[in-house]
Amino acid sequence: MQNHRQNFLDLLVLEHGLSPNTVQSYANDLQQFLDFLQQHACDSLAGVRREDILDFLEDGKLGGLASTTLARRLVSIRMFFRYLTREHVIPADITGVMDSPRLWKLVPDFLHLSEVEALLGAFKANSPLEIRNRALLELLYASGLRASEITALRLDKVDFERGVVRVSGKGSKERLVPFGRSAWKILGRYLQKGRPCLDPSGRALTFFVSKSGQPLTR
Template sequence: MDKHVELFLDYLSVERGLSKNTILAYRSDLKDYTGFLEAVSKKSVSASSREDIRDFMLHQKDKGLCVNSISRALAALRMFYRFLAREKLIKSDVSSYIDSPKLWKKIPDVLNLDEVERLIEAPDLNTPQGVRDRAILEVMYATGMRVSEVAGLRLTDLNADVGFVRCLGKGKKERIVPLGTKAVASVARYLEKVRPRLAKSGAQELFLNRSGRRISRVSLWKLIKRYARKARIKKPIRPHILRHSFATHLLERGADLRSVQEMLGHANISTTQIYTHVNKDWLRSIHKTYHPRG
């Protein structure tokens, strides 16, 4: 890969403190771009132009990539070229004034309350794995934490007496999120009955796999899908579906947007606003109750 890309990725890791997953996404996008430059434009990054970036975007579109993916790649390229210009590795930022493909904000898939209950109750509490998995699902729905954040929880992040958990989010930003009584009770059962059996000497992570090591985000993703099938949930199941459901259900019940933003760990409130859509049945009941001709 181009040496400039490696310098940029080091900058993101060391100086910006971005997560490993974010850096891997940037690496993938920039690898595609530098490969395109070499194969099609026959250029290096330092010799590239605005037209090369546009040609790359059209090439990605022809490959069938969705608008969101192309826009994400363009965002990576803009940051990359700004870095190169600031470090005087190129004469000017050639990514300036390139229009981004229009992004349609898609309303995320969410579960209704009945589906959430069925999902959380799917694990078998008569088995150690079921006790652990119930605790995981309760925490995910109670806090709206990302899958990677739940996987990274440590014992010291939990304050069961007060009912809060400390979360290290994107950009290593720390936030404190309430747990709720059901999640606290479920985690306490796991800590008492299951975790001591799994824990190897010195293990500090909250949720452990069968080998006594930190459970991975991939394992958590598979866990959610497995229990969704068991609960006979027909909706598309994605890693953040409990996070989306958490935010949506809070806002539907009157929580203010700023508080939900804080609990989700969003840097920009516009990211949180996507959850202001409401359940159609709930909207219909509001209309019927308050409209003079409802």
């Protein structure tokens, strides 16, 4: 398991060019997760269950960790398991859908699945603006990005091949944030049918643009 962890961290440096501090955060989160698995007699990544991940997060909450730290740990694990799936180390990504009552209690202050579905369903995604709004909400839900991060997101920071966005945070730190297949589909549709109508010249650098082709504001 340690070899796969190190290979993943090397990938973050070589292919994604993340800062040492960001990579160290991933390294710490994953090391604690792997230690937890070994302490609970799980010595194979292919044998990890969703319940094991929830147990790990719950253990952190009982230890006094903030919900923001738990959310970051979950992102680290999701990125790692996406890598493992791509490298055929495991047959399927069990972190693709992690919505459950237990997770709501561990990482609070977000909408339940039924509420999110109702919100997304309110946007029919027919006109360019509707497609943009639906794509924006899908990415917000899938990634947990802040409003300021969404509006500042550059076009070249969205990696469709790997299903991640590269986000610049406080102190110029960058991190990789994964998004799921549902978001992948509507984001692709936005690039093909929505954004070209809003920004015919293609001059805007931000991923999301206004009806006049300008960067969005909060």
